[in-house]
Amino acid sequence: MKTYINPSKSEWSNLIKRPELKAQELSDVVSTIFRTVEKMGDSAVRGYTKQFDKVEIIDSRVSPAEIEEACQLITQDLKDAMELASTNIRTFHAAQTEKTTVIETQIGVRCWRESRAIEKVGLYIPGGTAPLFSTVLMLGIPAQLAGCLRVVLCSPPSVDGKINPAILYAAQLVGITEIYKAGGVQAIAALAQGTETIPKVDKIFGPGNQYVTAAKSYALTKGIAIDMPAGPSEVLVIADETSNPAFVAADLLSQAEHGADSQVILLSTSQLILSQVQTEIQTQLAELPRMDIAIDALNNSSLIQLDSLEECIQLSNEYAPEHLILAFDSAQQFIPNISNAGSVFIGKYSCESAGDYASGTNHTLPTNGYARNYSGVSLDSFVKKITFQELNEQGIQTIGPAIEIMAEAEQLIAHKNAVSIRLKTLNNV
Amino acid sequence: MKTYINPSKSEWSNLIKRPELKAQELSDVVSTIFRTVEKMGDSAVRGYTKQFDKVEIIDSRVSPAEIEEACQLITQDLKDAMELASTNIRTFHAAQTEKTTVIETQIGVRCWRESRAIEKVGLYIPGGTAPLFSTVLMLGIPAQLAGCLRVVLCSPPSVDGKINPAILYAAQLVGITEIYKAGGVQAIAALAQGTETIPKVDKIFGPGNQYVTAAKSYALTKGIAIDMPAGPSEVLVIADETSNPAFVAADLLSQAEHGADSQVILLSTSQLILSQVQTEIQTQLAELPRMDIAIDALNNSSLIQLDSLEECIQLSNEYAPEHLILAFDSAQQFIPNISNAGSVFIGKYSCESAGDYASGTNHTLPTNGYARNYSGVSLDSFVKKITFQELNEQGIQTIGPAIEIMAEAEQLIAHKNAVSIRLKTLNNV
Numbered sequence: 001m002k003t004y005i006n007p008s009k010s011e012w013s014n015l016i017k018r019p020e021l022k023a024q025e026l027s028d029v030v031s032t033i034f035r036t037v038e039k040m041g042d043s044a045v046r047g048y049t050k051q052f053d054k055v056e057i058i059d060s061r062v063s064p065a066e067i068e069e070a071c072q073l074i075t076q077d078l079k080d081a082m083e084l085a086s087t088n089i090r091t092f093h094a095a096q097t098e099k100t101t102v103i104e105t106q107i108g109v110r111c112w113r114e115s116r117a118i119e120k121v122g123l124y125i126p127g128g129t130a131p132l133f134s135t136v137l138m139l140g141i142p143a144q145l146a147g148c149l150r151v152v153l154c155s156p157p158s159v160d161g162k163i164n165p166a167i168l169y170a171a172q173l174v175g176i177t178e179i180y181k182a183g184g185v186q187a188i189a190a191l192a193q194g195t196e197t198i199p200k201v202d203k204i205f206g207p208g209n210q211y212v213t214a215a216k217s218y219a220l221t222k223g224i225a226i227d228m229p230a231g232p233s234e235v236l237v238i239a240d241e242t243s244n245p246a247f248v249a250a251d252l253l254s255q256a257e258h259g260a261d262s263q264v265i266l267l268s269t270s271q272l273i274l275s276q277v278q279t280e281i282q283t284q285l286a287e288l289p290r291m292d293i294a295i296d297a298l299n300n301s302s303l304i305q306l307d308s309l310e311e312c313i314q315l316s317n318e319y320a321p322e323h324l325i326l327a328f329d330s331a332q333q334f335i336p337n338i339s340n341a342g343s344v345f346i347g348k349y350s351c352e353s354a355g356d357y358a359s360g361t362n363h364t365l366p367t368n369g370y371a372r373n374y375s376g377v378s379l380d381s382f383v384k385k386i387t388f389q390e391l392n393e394q395g396i397q398t399i400g401p402a403i404e405i406m407a408e409a410e411q412l413i414a415h416k417n418a419v420s421i422r423l424k425t426l427n428n429v
Numbered sequence: 430m431k432t433y434i435n436p437s438k439s440e441w442s443n444l445i446k447r448p449e450l451k452a453q454e455l456s457d458v459v460s461t462i463f464r465t466v467e468k469m470g471d472s473a474v475r476g477y478t479k480q481f482d483k484v485e486i487i488d489s490r491v492s493p494a495e496i497e498e499a500c501q502l503i504t505q506d507l508k509d510a511m512e513l514a515s516t517n518i519r520t521f522h523a524a525q526t527e528k529t530t531v532i533e534t535q536i537g538v539r540c541w542r543e544s545r546a547i548e549k550v551g552l553y554i555p556g557g558t559a560p561l562f563s564t565v566l567m568l569g570i571p572a573q574l575a576g577c578l579r580v581v582l583c584s585p586p587s588v589d590g591k592i593n594p595a596i597l598y599a600a601q602l603v604g605i606t607e608i609y610k611a612g613g614v615q616a617i618a619a620l621a622q623g624t625e626t627i628p629k630v631d632k633i634f635g636p637g638n639q640y641v642t643a644a645k646s647y648a649l650t651k652g653i654a655i656d657m658p659a660g661p662s663e664v665l666v667i668a669d670e671t672s673n674p675a676f677v678a679a680d681l682l683s684q685a686e687h688g689a690d691s692q693v694i695l696l697s698t699s700q701l702i703l704s705q706v707q708t709e710i711q712t713q714l715a716e717l718p719r720m721d722i723a724i725d726a727l728n729n730s731s732l733i734q735l736d737s738l739e740e741c742i743q744l745s746n747e748y749a750p751e752h753l754i755l756a757f758d759s760a761q762q763f764i765p766n767i768s769n770a771g772s773v774f775i776g777k778y779s780c781e782s783a784g785d786y787a788s789g790t791n792h793t794l795p796t797n798g799y800a801r802n803y804s805g806v807s808l809d810s811f812v813k814k815i816t817f818q819e820l821n822e823q824g825i826q827t828i829g830p831a832i833e834i835m836a837e838a839e840q841l842i843a844h845k846n847a848v849s850i851r852l853k854t855l856n857n858v
Contacts, residue, residue: 077834078834078835078838080831080834081830081831081832081834081835082831082835084828084831085828085831085835087534088534088535088538088540088828091532091534092532092534092540095530095532096542101524103520103521103524103789105516105517105520105521105788105789106517109517109783109788109789111517111521111788111789111790113525113807114764116767116768116769117768118801118802119768119769119801131838131839131840132839133835133838133839134835134839166838166839202801202802203802217650220649220658221646223658223797223798223799224802225799225802225803229649229652244854246850246854247847247850247851247854250843250846250847250850250851251847253843253846253847254841254843254844254846254847256843257841257842257843257844258841284843284846284850288842288843288846289840289842290840290841290842290843294843332819335543335817338545338815339545339546339548340545340548340813341815342815342816343815343816343817343818344815344816344817344818345817345818345819346817346818346819347819347820347821348851349820349821349822349824349825349851350818350819350820350825351820351825351847351848351851352844352847353832353836353844353845353847353848354538354818354820354825354828354829354832354848355816355818356832356836356844357831357832357835357836357844358828358831358832358835359534359538359540359818359820359824359828360532360534360538360540360818361540361816361817361818362816366813368652369652370652370654371813371815372547372548372631372813373547373631373632373653373654373813374654374813375812375813375814375815376814376816378542378814378816380809380814383804384769384795384800384801384802384803384804385804385805385807385809386767386770386771386772386773386800386804386805387771387772387773387784387790387791387805387807388764388772388773388774388775388790389772389773389774389775389779389783389784389788389789389790390761390774390775390776390779391776391778391779391780391783391788392776392778393778395778395788396778396779396780396783399513399514399517399783399787399788400783401510402509402510402511402513402514402786402787403510403782403783403785403786403787405506405507405509405510406507406510406511406514406562406563406786406787407782407785407786409507409560409562409595410560410561410562410563410595411560411718411719412683412686412687412719413686413717413718413719414679414682414683414685414686414713414717414719414723415683415686415781415782415785415786416782417679417682417683417713417717418676418679418680418682418683418780418781418782419780419782419783421675421676421679421713422676422679422777422778422780425673425675425676
């Protein structure tokens with residue numbers, strides 16, 4: 001980790017540079033796979049699964065028997081833990097339900113919004129080293145609350161042709177029964193275009209490696225919505241002399257173990273805390289199974305000492321971190337100053353892991369600076385908000401003349417006529 | 430207009446095909462202009478303005494004197510009309526402000542969301558035949574309500590080097606003072622990348638021709654958010670024997686005059702109404718200044734007779750229209766059946782023009798079937814919703830063990846440690 005002591009503001013943007021993404025280079029691979037899946041459907045998906053996942057899958061749909069079997073394999077402890085997490089996630093997301101309120105903007109002009117579920121959604125869950133069943137809960141629960149008619153889950157099979165049982169258990173816990181053994185670009189291509197087996201969906205959610213990320217961006221150009229653009233995961237921690245260096249080190253490491261391209265940043269007003277955190281990182285790092293990944297990530301990362309907590313928040317707002325941990329006692333009072341962040345953790349007991357798994361907030365958050373212009377996943381991500389309006393005779397008479405004047409000024413005479421013809425009819429009655 | 434009587438459901442998808450967009454062909458033009466603007470900044474924008482808008486612009490920023498002059502040119506009637514529209518738009522959008530509610534998912538685990546304005550937003554307003562000052566209100570008012578720090582408006586100058594006074598007046602009415610004379614792809618490229626004069630923004634809003642639309646999609650790949658993907662404007666009207674054929678015809682024409690690529694669809698259970706509407710269209714069409722445009726649009730359009738209003742709503746949901754007019758008496762009872770639409774107009778006095786200008790709802794809506802997976806512009810479009818969480822000692826002790834179990838099952842041991850180290854410290858106190 002690089003350490004910077006009181007850098008000037010003109011240096012800030014350099015200190016918080018993110019590792020470059022090379023999305024462009026992947027676009028040829030992605031468009032080829034999309035075209036092949038479009039043309040050849042299931043057989044193309046099967047072929048790529050054989051090529052990339054090294055396994056021959058005849059029937060990609062996970063059977064009820066396989067789900068049943070997976071449920072047997074999960075320990076009661078893990079079932080209970082998922083149950084607790086689900087309860088909290090459900091409670092927090094259910095509270096995001098928007099109540100319909102009719103606004104009478106003028107007498108006789110009633111306007112309102114109603115939410116409608118996006119009908120078909122696809123959830124992508126990566127396979128590989130860490131089976132991210134927690135993401136099944138984070139996406140499946142709001143999809144269920146929103147009332148999506150069809151929730152389809154794709155996840156790559158391991159070489160034995162199976163999907164990790166914890167993923168299958170989490171899926172059935174949130175009512176998902178349509179699960180396909182398909183991963184990578186080919187899964188996204190199938191969800192975006194449809195095959196004989198896998199349905200074309202309206203919106204695709206979920207994390208993935210840089211290929212999956214590039215495939216989701218490509219799906220956007222095909223008219224499919226996606227949860228948000230993505231980049232490597234990241235955390236920014238702000239600490240002062242009231243912070244616990246061991247807790248801070250643990251939080252930085254929990255982010256660093258995500259991937260070699262993860263980024264962690266520590267801002268502190270205290271030089272002592274900075275050096276204590278460094279020592280703690282060394283101690284804790286030595287015992288981590290994913291130590292090598294964490295070391296790579298720490299190499300992209302910085303410790304920065306600044307003069308004041310206000311400056312720390314300013315720098316954080318420029319960086320726009322996915323996760324922001326305010327690991328100091330007076331954290332509450334700085335909340336109004338936060339303008340760009342995905343999710344914020346207040347005080348020393350609010351570790352990022354809490355939000356990753358079980359506090360109730362969503363862990364699918366904007367990375368790569370997208371916290372400047374995107375929100376994390378919420379119930380809103382699974383619905384459209386449709387506006388409605390109902391004008392009665394008095395309503396059109398009240399606002400009609402203004403519409404006529406504005407439409408005429410925009411030289412849209414048919415727009416004006418649509419009002420005039422109604423006003424004339426009302427005047428003749 | 431083509432007429433179809435009771436087509437079978439298997440034919441529906443053919444009847445509601447939209448005209449093809451040719452986004453791909455434009456991408457070379459767009460990427461070239463982006464690269465040139467990135468390299469040469471203002472001078473590139475100036476060059477393209479000379480090439481495409483046929484005018485030499487030395488200082489692209491609109492001066493306070495020009496805004497003052499524009500305000501003098503607007504009639505009091507138009508000022509009053511804009512005032513009324515603004516009041517309604519403000520009332521409706523202000524009601525979308527989300528109140529912060531803290532949810533205690535477990536004792537000691539407090540979670541909530543807070544909205545923060547997207548700091549820098551760019552509004553694009555087309556020039557050309559119809560000066561869309563109404564769009565300035567539709568985008569500027571929610572930007573103002575959200576508290577965006579910097580709201581930048583770009584609009585192409587006419588050959589006299591000026592922006593239409595109604596656009597300038599609307600801008601000052603909603604507090605926008607940073608206005609640039611720049612249009613087309615070069616304006617979007619400037620907003621997406623920044624020049625010496627025009628700032629790089631976080632999100633770009635606003636309508637435009639197919640070049641502007643393609644440029645906005647390209648900006649997405651540069652990390653800039655956009656309001657939504659776009660296509661030609663469209664309306665679907667559902668009528669039965671209680672509908673007024675003259676009103677229906679006027680509504681169809683008000684959409685058709687937007688552009689030659691606009692699409693209008695009428696569904697009706699009544700053959701009589703279908704033929705009466707056709708007659709009315711011919712009568713009203715003859716007097717429209719934009720008759721030629723409307724005729725082109727009507728050529729893309731269909732009149733479809735179906736057996737029941739339920740079927741009409743089903744077909745409408747498949748089409749997912751930008752505007753849906755329920756022009757019949759029993760409209761209210763069909764609201765729950767509507768699943769895909771941008772904005773819905775209930776009953777015979779709720780013409781599309783009302784929502785286009787003055788009822789209070791937003792007129793920036795998903796087209797081209799995007800109503801399946803996108804909402805129209807609202808206050809939400811100008812904010813991010815950041816999640817916050819604060820756990821106290823009891824909170825981490827309640828949910829900590831579940832987090833440890835889940836993190837371990839995902840093989841993320843540093844995630845587990847971040848909890849364990851806190852629980853150990855608490856147990857040792």
